Amino acid sequence: MEVRNISKSIQETEVLCDVSFSIAPGTITGIVGRNGVGKTSLLKTMVDIFRPDEGEVRVKGESIQINPSAKQHVIFVSDVTEAFKNESVDHIVSFYREVYPSFDHAYFEELMARFDLEKIQQVKKYSKGRKALFALILAFATRADFVLLDEPTDGLDVIVKRQMMQFMVEAVAENDISILIATHRLDELETLADQIIMLKDGQVEARYELESVKMQYQKMQIVYAEQMPEEVIEKVNILQQSGRVYVCFIARADNETKQAVEKSGPLLIEELPMSLEDLFIAKLGGDRFAT
């Protein structure tokens, strides 16, 4: 699936600006960015709920804007699950079977049993978490090749969340589907995603392969007897400071900065494990963290 040079304005405000990236089969992609940056709008554009002003979305080589039937390979699960209202589970399933010719009823039943979700007469009577779970089960049962999820684990209890994350990893590996997740839950994404698309001001600020970014940067804890000298502060990206303890972000290849740190005579230099959250703060936390 390819997003090509998408731009979109809503009420004269540019929400997406020349956004391009692609999603390979059998991968999980995370879309991250601060509140209001355009994550949901991007997902909606990828299923043609929002029409882009410029650019196109291609699925299996076909533009969904030109050939709407290409949309049957993509399913979007919104974080707003109120749409189900009074319908029964069976009624909603019949509707999905009509819209998605590839809907797999046996797989749907298997997933309902796997997640221990009972069928009820009015889906609106499911709790918030169960509604979210039901929406996810429906989405995967369509057997769509591309599953786009907006904050998918919102409302799920910790046990179901773990089960769902485990299921997603299996589904991607076994069925070669691709999942795209827009979320603020960076800790969850970290265990799931192959690539991360970071949005800023409606644009792609960065694209990371998670494993390679961890090879590119180091998170260091540096402790001084007094303060970190000014000339070092100017070179490193400080993620956190607590008294004389500084947690910094340094490019692995940046030997000049590493030498400056060593020369400044710290009491301790120690490498810490780096998380996606650290990267998010370093990239999107403001000028102080600009890398």
Ligand SMILES: Nc1ncnc2c1ncn2[C@@H]1O[C@H](COP(=O)(O)OP(=O)(O)OP(=O)(O)O)[C@@H](O)[C@H]1O
């Ligand atoms: N239907 C709409 N009408 C007017 N403005 C909208 C509409 N949908 C989105 N926007 C605006 O587009 C911008 C991007 O919103 P969007 O919901 O895509 O961001 P987001 O990254 O998903 O945010 P969050 O992390 O808070 O969920 C915001 O400024 C929002 O106010």
